[in-house]
Amino acid sequence: xxxxxxxxxxxxxxLGLTGEEFERxxxxxxxxxxxxxxGIFSAMWSExxxxxxxxxxxxxxxxxxxxxxxxxxxxAGVVDIGDGDAVVFKIESHNHPSFIEPYxxxxxxxGGILRDVFTMGARPIAILDSLRFGSPDHPRTRHLVSGVVxxxxxxxxxxxVPTVGGECEFHPSYDGNILVNAxxxxxxxxxxxxxxxxxxxxxxxxxxxxxxxxxxxxxxxMASAEFSADAGAKRPTVQVGDPFTEKLLIxxxxxxxxxxxxxxxxxxxxxxxxxxxxxxxxxxGLGIELDLDRVPVRETGMSAYEIMLSESQERMLMxxxxxxxxxxxxxxxxxxxxFAVIGRVTETGRLVLRMNGEIAAEIPVAPLVTAAPLYERxxxxxxxxxxxxxxxxxxxxxxxxxxxxxxSATLASKRWIWExxxxxxxxxxxxxxxxxxxxxxxSAPGNTIFKALALATDCTxxxxxxxxxxxxxxxxxxxxxxxxxxxxxxLALTDNMNFGNPERPEIMGEFVGAIEGMRExxxxxxxPVVSGNVSLYNETNGSAILPTPVIGGVGLIVDARGAVDLxxxxxxxxxxxxxxxxxxxxxxxxxxxxxGSEAGPPPMVDLTAERRNGDLVRAxxxxxxxxxxxxxxxxGLLAAIAEMAIAGGRGLVLDPFSGALPRNAFxxxxxxxxxxxxxxxxxxxxxxxxxxxxxxxxxxVVGGGALTLTGAGAISVDALxxxxxxxxxxxxxxx
Amino acid sequence: MKxxxxxxxxxxxxxxxCAALARVTGHEPVRVWHRDASLPEADLIVLxxxxxYGDYLRCGAMAAHSPIMHDVRRRAADGVPMLGxxxxxxxxxxxxxLPGALLPNRSLRFTxxxxxxxxxxxxxxxxxxxxxxxxIRVPVAHHDGNxxxxxDTLDRLxxxxxxxxxxxxxxxxxxxxxxxNGSARAIAGIFNDTRTVLGLMPHPENATDPLLGSTxxxxxxxxxxxxxx
Numbered sequence: 020x021x022x023x024x025x026x027x028x029x030x031x032x033x034l035g036l037t038g039e040e041f042e043r044x045x046x047x048x049x050x051x052x053x054x055x056x057x058g059i060f061s062a063m064w065s066e067x068x069x070x071x072x073x074x075x076x077x078x079x080x081x082x083x084x085x086x087x088x089x090x091x092x093x094x095a096g097v098v099d100i101g102d103g104d105a106v107v108f109k110i111e112s113h114n115h116p117s118f119i120e121p122y123x124x125x126x127x128x129x130g131g132i133l134r135d136v137f138t139m140g141a142r143p144i145a146i147l148d149s150l151r152f153g154s155p156d157h158p159r160t161r162h163l164v165s166g167v168v169x170x171x172x173x174x175x176x177x178x179x180v181p182t183v184g185g186e187c188e189f190h191p192s193y194d195g196n197i198l199v200n201a202x203x204x205x206x207x208x209x210x211x212x213x214x215x216x217x218x219x220x221x222x223x224x225x226x227x228x229x230x231x232x233x234x235x236x237x238x239x240x241m242a243s244a245e246f247s248a249d250a251g252a253k254r255p256t257v258q259v260g261d262p263f264t265e266k267l268l269i270x271x272x273x274x275x276x277x278x279x280x281x282x283x284x285x286x287x288x289x290x291x292x293x294x295x296x297x298x299x300x301x302x303x304g305l306g307i308e309l310d311l312d313r314v315p316v317r318e319t320g321m322s323a324y325e326i327m328l329s330e331s332q333e334r335m336l337m338x339x340x341x342x343x344x345x346x347x348x349x350x351x352x353x354x355x356x357x358f359a360v361i362g363r364v365t366e367t368g369r370l371v372l373r374m375n376g377e378i379a380a381e382i383p384v385a386p387l388v389t390a391a392p393l394y395e396r397x398x399x400x401x402x403x404x405x406x407x408x409x410x411x412x413x414x415x416x417x418x419x420x421x422x423x424x425x426x427s428a429t430l431a432s433k434r435w436i437w438e439x440x441x442x443x444x445x446x447x448x449x450x451x452x453x454x455x456x457x458x459x460x461x462s463a464p465g466n467t468i469f470k471a472l473a474l475a476t477d478c479t480x481x482x483x484x485x486x487x488x489x490x491x492x493x494x495x496x497x498x499x500x501x502x503x504x505x506x507x508x509x510l511a512l513t514d515n516m517n518f519g520n521p522e523r524p525e526i527m528g529e530f531v532g533a534i535e536g537m538r539e540x541x542x543x544x545x546x547p548v549v550s551g552n553v554s555l556y557n558e559t560n561g562s563a564i565l566p567t568p569v570i571g572g573v574g575l576i577v578d579a580r581g582a583v584d585l586x587x588x589x590x591x592x593x594x595x596x597x598x599x600x601x602x603x604x605x606x607x608x609x610x611x612x613x614x615g616s617e618a619g620p621p622p623m624v625d626l627t628a629e630r631r632n633g634d635l636v637r638a639x640x641x642x643x644x645x646x647x648x649x650x651x652x653x654x655g656l657l658a659a660i661a662e663m664a665i666a667g668g669r670g671l672v673l674d675p676f677s678g679a680l681p682r683n684a685f686x687x688x689x690x691x692x693x694x695x696x697x698x699x700x701x702x703x704x705x706x707x708x709x710x711x712x713x714x715x716x717x718x719x720v721v722g723g724g725a726l727t728l729t730g731a732g733a734i735s736v737d738a739l740x741x742x743x744x745x746x747x748x749x750x751x752x753x754x
Numbered sequence: 755m756k757x758x759x760x761x762x763x764x765x766x767x768x769x770x771x772c773a774a775l776a777r778v779t780g781h782e783p784v785r786v787w788h789r790d791a792s793l794p795e796a797d798l799i800v801l802x803x804x805x806x807y808g809d810y811l812r813c814g815a816m817a818a819h820s821p822i823m824h825d826v827r828r829r830a831a832d833g834v835p836m837l838g839x840x841x842x843x844x845x846x847x848x849x850x851x852l853p854g855a856l857l858p859n860r861s862l863r864f865t866x867x868x869x870x871x872x873x874x875x876x877x878x879x880x881x882x883x884x885x886x887x888x889x890i891r892v893p894v895a896h897h898d899g900n901x902x903x904x905x906d907t908l909d910r911l912x913x914x915x916x917x918x919x920x921x922x923x924x925x926x927x928x929x930x931x932x933x934x935n936g937s938a939r940a941i942a943g944i945f946n947d948t949r950t951v952l953g954l955m956p957h958p959e960n961a962t963d964p965l966l967g968s969t970x971x972x973x974x975x976x977x978x979x980x981x982x983x
Contacts, residue, residue, distance in 0.1 A: 263763070438865055438866055
């Protein structure tokens with residue numbers, strides 16, 4: 020076979036390969052690659068597929084634990100939840116496509132993460148979406164919000180998997196690079212997990228699902244580069260989603276998975292047929308031969324290059340046990356999906372592609388995977404921010420500040436978004452969006468077991484910018500705290516590392532620092548990472564996003580009847596503040612929204628206190644002592660209390676003692692490891708806290724229709740709710 | 755009571771519905787694939803919610819031409835009790851079993867939330883578990899739930915007691931705001947002339963379990979079981 024005469028280092032560079040990487044490809048083949056082979060190298064060695072800048076750091080994260088069945092490296096992580104059940108979950112970004120074409124970009128992001136989960140044999144039971152948009156004032160923001168939200172809804176609603184939670188923030192650093200991270204959670208039998216390693220030379224390679232078209236060619240390469248001003252010109256690299264076909268594919272795959280036909284299975288995600296076939300062969304230490312003439316296509320005249328690099332959606336690759344082809348075909352034909360034998364597993368260790376009676380490509384698999392470039396890129400730590408002295412800030416009316424914070428883009432209710440998502444389908448949504456964590460029942464309806472999962476996504480990017488180590492630890496801690504606040508035992512997490520250009524040392528420093536903080540928190544909280552995704556090059560014209568390591572957390576609730584939420588329940592109950600308050604105002608929402616400053620370091624993260632305080636709260640919830648619970652984060656104590664009042668439609672009298680601290684530092688500081696709980700038995704809770712060495716004290720009592728702050732007046736719960744709920748619908752209604 | 759649930763490609767609330775029926779009747783309903791030629795004997799036939807055929811054409815338009823619909827039409831004409839929820843309601847209108855059509859919501863957005871319904875007529879097998887005029891809280895989850903029909907049809911529905919439910923406020927009052935999707939005369943559900951077929955947009959099956967926050971939908975299924983036994 021001859022090399023491509025027109026394949027040059029310049030062409031390789033256009034496809035994203037450096038000169039050195041191109042030479043490495045030539046050395047592996049012993050000749051110049053042809054165009055198809057070059058496309059395969061380019062895709063497999065893209066940042067998106069190879070993790071070449073991040074891998075050495077990701078490896079430092081803890082990934083094991085007594086409940087972990089499968090950690091990173093497969094399509095999704097798998098964790099044992101008892102009774103023979105396993106939870107399967109992963110988060111993934113679709114940032115670049117969503118910026119270019121928000122509806123399809125976000126929709127196919129949902130589709131892709133669903134496939135990662137049902138590929139493992141799990142029925143998807145929940146979706147969460149972590150969204151970050153540019154400044155509300157930026158001319159494109161409204162259009163992007165509208166498109167992304169309808170794309171997520173359009174896909175998730177149609178496939179019938181509830182979208183139960185997530186987050187949505189706005190900041191000018193995302194003006195040119197929005198973040199759309201979708202997390203899917205599925206349920207499987209612990210002894211029926213499906214993996215992707217090919218086995219059994221001679222076994223058939225089967226293509227199922229939708230046909231292959233010319234959409235999304237080189238999407239993985241696009242997602243591994245910065246945007247320039249002409250991002251719109253990349254629209255043809257965005258895929259188009261078909262949730263109806265995905266729904267059929269879920270049902271067909273799960274039906275086939277009830278039997279023993281499948282040896283290995285892999286979805287065709289980024290870099291389509293290329294990455295799925297190479298990864299399956301690579302993991303099995305085998306070769307694979309594909310006959311591209313047999314790939315179902317929806318356009319005529321597609322070249323080998325186009326077929327291999329198409330990112331058409333809703334497609335899977337499977338290796339079947341001999342003799343099971345007929346039964347498998349019957350299932351897929353029932354669901355009106357394409358089913359084609361397109362190749363076989365070989366012992367050669369080579370990827371061989373045939374088309375039109377000729378060999379279109381031939382590449383040794385192992386070097387393509389294991390010899391992929393790995394970079395230890397130079398990195399630089401940021402100088403620490405000087406502390407912000409709360410006493411240096413002007414005194415302000417706390418209730419006026421509260422109203423402004425609740426109406427800020429960050430804290431404003433996201434009801435306008437999640438009411439566009441079907442968050443109830445499947446009939447298991449115990450706690451709906453809008454709380455610390457969503458709660459989804461996993462036992463069969465009507466069952467006498469009430470097992471459920473708590474799910475949340477979290478990150479505070481402004482903390483990560485100011486101090487990546489502390490910010491990384493805080494993201495993990497807040498995730499753990501949100502699950503705890505629902506009464507759950509945090510099990511494991513999936514991470515979505517969204518950063519700028521790793522070739523810049525200060526950006527790489529943000530990445531390295533965030534990983535370091537995450538590692539510390541994961542270890543201290545026994546909260547391992549079981550899957551994840553890295554999205555780099557989130558920059559436009561050299562301006563990077565805030566570092567955004569999103570944590571998707573999963574926790575176990577043994578009896579969902581005992582789960583709590585944040586809504587205040589009964590007049591006369593006491594409100595107890597758990598954890599220590601130091602009045603940290605640096606890097607807070609208060610400082611940004613009220614004083615117009617992003618200065619200061621983020622709050623300290625004391626992981627020992629996190630664990631101790633959280634364990635106490637969880638134990639008290641399980642003991643039935645707590646009727647509502649909310650963790651303290653953006654906006655501090657007063658924002659949390661207000662959210663509890665709004666959710667419960669019930670007021671309270673707050674009599675906090677701020678000691679030597681300025682009042683607003685006490686009320687709006689963002690010290691970590693804190694919760695507010697509502698209880699009818701304050702003595703029991705205070706006694707348990709004392710015994711556990713946890714700071715706790717009564718700060719108020721539930722009742723009335725207003726939030727009354729002793730010495731500062733009152734504001735009605737209705738007014739708080741109006742301030743909190745008006746912003747987003749009002750913003751989106753502006754033409 | 756033997757219930758049969760018809761599954762179309764793209765149905766997605768059949769599990770919710772089967773769970774609700776099982777909760778009330780004590781046993782799982784029979785599921786029938788849309789390409790089957792005929793339905794088994796049944797006391798109740800249900801068309802569940804979802805996005806049949808992706809709803810890429812008009813909602814329910816493709817499903818209305820599925821092979822099973824021939825028998826569905828015949829059974830409806832024979833007076834076999836039939837319930838269409840959400841996409842099932844859309845399919846029943848597309849199939850001509852119920853009058854009118856469901857247009858996109860006034861907001862042009864998918865809406866998933868709890869709403870209130872006023873029970874307009876409790877003298878039917880579907881609504882006998884409720885008081886006339888009772889207000890119930892159940893969820894909706896749809897993009898195309900804006901009921902429309904010509905004025906004569908609307909008058910006929912009103913005069914014949916064929917309006918099953920109307921969107922209302924928590925106190926039972928009708929208002930522009932409570933009629934969130936813009937339906938003609940705030941209609942959320944209707945009966946056929948013999949009141950043996952009910953189509954409605956809201957999801958009573960998602961309000962049958964105390965763990966999930968509301969049990970107001972339960973009386974619909976419990977009433978059916980009582981009426982059909």
